[in-house]
Amino acid sequence: MSIRGAVKAVLRPVYYRLPAEICYGRYYSPTLDLLRRTEGWDEDRLAEHQSEKLRVMLKHAARNVPYYRTLFRRIGFDPERVRDAADLRALPLLDKETVRDNLDDFLAENIKPRDRFYFTTGGTLGKPLGIYNLRHSGGREKAVMFTQWARVGFSPDQLRALLRGWTVGNRRHWKYDVSERAYVFSNFHMTAENVAAYCRVMRAKRLPFLHSYPSAVIDFARHLKDLNLDPPRFRAILASSENLYPGQREFIESFYGARLFSWYGHSEDLILAGECEVGNHYHVFSEYGVAEVIKEDGSAACEEDEMGELVGTTLDNFAMPLIRYRTGDWAKIGPPSCGCGRKYRLLKEARGRWHQEMLVGRLENLISVTALNVHNDAFDRTRQIQFYQREKGKVEIRIKRSPDYTDRDSRRILQALKEKMGDTMEITLSFTDDIPLSPRGKFRLVVQELDVPRIDFERAEPGKA
Ligand SMILES: [Zn+2]
Known part of the structure; x- marks a missing residue:
């Protein structure tokens, strides 16, 4: 370990005890503040705000990103003339293969390598896609997540039980993670014995939220049933929408006696949409990205119950902008309004990757x-x-x-x-x-x-x- 690494390791537990505004980086607080303000805005104001951010992003892409510089010139697309998100339709859709094959051309020339980081998205069929995002963009992500979870009573100082795809390198298969402020339980090790132990810890620590995948929540429930154990009492179960099949929500909510709060997101960070306190439709954060639902005939779905592929455009990733990117995920258009009063666009279902279904x-x-x-x-x-x-x-x-x-x-x-x-x-x-x-x-x-x-x-x- 380098000296820097050693210092970091020692300071980590101290650092993450600092208030969230400090340790989650420079985007965290501004994003929280923004979302607090926009929550009460009407459709026009939300659309206006989105269009402004979109123009900034498109101008940046035209100036600094080789792929778009060439594309816009070739098809005569002028970002200055974009009035709203509908004008994006003049641009072609972008698929994962094009991004993978031209990765360097998608990088903004004015962003220094030290100001961006690289990660791979959930690989399907063994072909993960590498993406860059701005350093500290995780703080923005956290702020949006926390904002939607707040709808079911979450606040950033509350602890979660994390049961989702983390391996825990010790013999008991759970640990406290200081940066997540959560107890992490390995869902790769859900034996009867470990599940009984996980349950004891969740109760003893009175963890108010379970943050997981629907399938892991169900698996955990099955073990608890076999062991004749009552589930820990959670205020809500936070589970991303992936793989939420009919019947699963009803089972989870009745077994745990808690609300299942679900949302749609993906690792490319282009679209995020979550449920609210009164219903199960996904409210699309228009501040976060531009979400389009594109039907099989290539036109935009707009009527309730119309279905299409989710196509996303970033408003924040200046390091590697993806514009009209085909997520491979599918959604149905939701009703025109929701009882909670928020004016976000609603989606009814957002399903996982097309070929996985x-x-x-x-x-x-x-x-x-x-x-x-x-x-x-x-x-x-x-x-x-x-x-x-x-x-x-x-x-x-x-x-x-x-x-x-x-x-x-x-x-x-x-x-x-x-x-x-x-x-x-x-x-x-x-x-x-x-x-x-x-x-x-x-x-x-x-x-x-x-x-x-x-x-x-x-x-x-x-x-x-
Ligand atoms: Zn609502």
């Missing part, structure tokens, strides 16, 4: 796993299931059985799935005691090894379904 049938037909409703009672005596596909028209259902699982359950599961998938899919069942988590500690309902065809917006003609 889809199976490919014999006729290249796509079958959404969400539509298979695996929370049907045919699955009652399973602990966990996972769809595994390697070949078109064939799927393996990996099942972790409950002790009372019998052949009859297998027949019922096959019947339920065949009814849904018809004869375009050959279904086999396999049994396992261990369904491994992804490297980030997430449970994956679908492991898809095929390249699921993506909708090609550029080739689609506007106006046609």
Whole structure:
């Protein structure tokens, strides 16, 4: 360890005891202040604020980012003439492959290397994407998170139980983390013994919030049920929207007797949208990024219940601006207003990465796993299931059985799935005691090894379904 590293290690616990305004960096407090003000703004004011930030970002991209300098010149796009977010539609959509293949061209020339940091986004199919963001941008992220969690009673001085994709390098598999101000529990080690210990710690420390993934929250509940233990009493469960399937919310809320607060976000940091105190629709933070929902025909979804791919544009990442970036995630347009009175745009559902949700049938037909409703009672005596596909028209259902699982359950599961998938899919069942988590500690309902065809917006003609 370098001298600097050693000093940092010693000072870390002291440093993170400083007030949040200091230790979360220069963007934290201004972001909190901004969100406190904008929360009461009407649609026009929010849109005006967003357009102003967008113009600044586009001008910056035109001046300092080689990729956009070339693109804007080629298609005759003038950032000075942008009036609002709808004007973005003059620009083409940007996909992950283009970013990966031209990474250096996306870096702003006026941002010094020491003022940015590099990270990789949640890799799907083993192909993570590297992204740069401004140093200290994590503080802005924290401020937005804390603002939405405040809707269910959270304040930054309160402790959380973190059960999400962190490995804890000790024998008891949990620790206190000073920078997160949270007790971190490894969800890679949820054995009966460890779960009982986690539960004891959560109770003893009276941790008011559980911050996790829906799948981990459910797994934890299953173990507690088996152990005949009452769940710790949480004020709310904070769980990002990824992999929230029908039936899971109801189960979680009734088992824990607490509100499940969910939000949509992704590691590229372009779109963030969270629920509120009165409902389950995602309120899109217009201060954070520009969110578009693009239908299969390439036009923007605007009517309630219309569905499309989430396309995001940064308003804050000056180090590596992504403009009209295809997230690969899908959402449905929500109702025009919410009872909480906030004027943010609402989304009804925001689903995880497209290909993670889809199976490919014999006729290249796509079958959404969400539509298979695996929370049907045919699955009652399973602990966990996972769809595994390697070949078109064939799927393996990996099942972790409950002790009372019998052949009859297998027949019922096959019947339920065949009814849904018809004869375009050959279904086999396999049994396992261990369904491994992804490297980030997430449970994956679908492991898809095929390249699921993506909708090609550029080739689609506007106006046609
Ligand atoms: Zn609301």
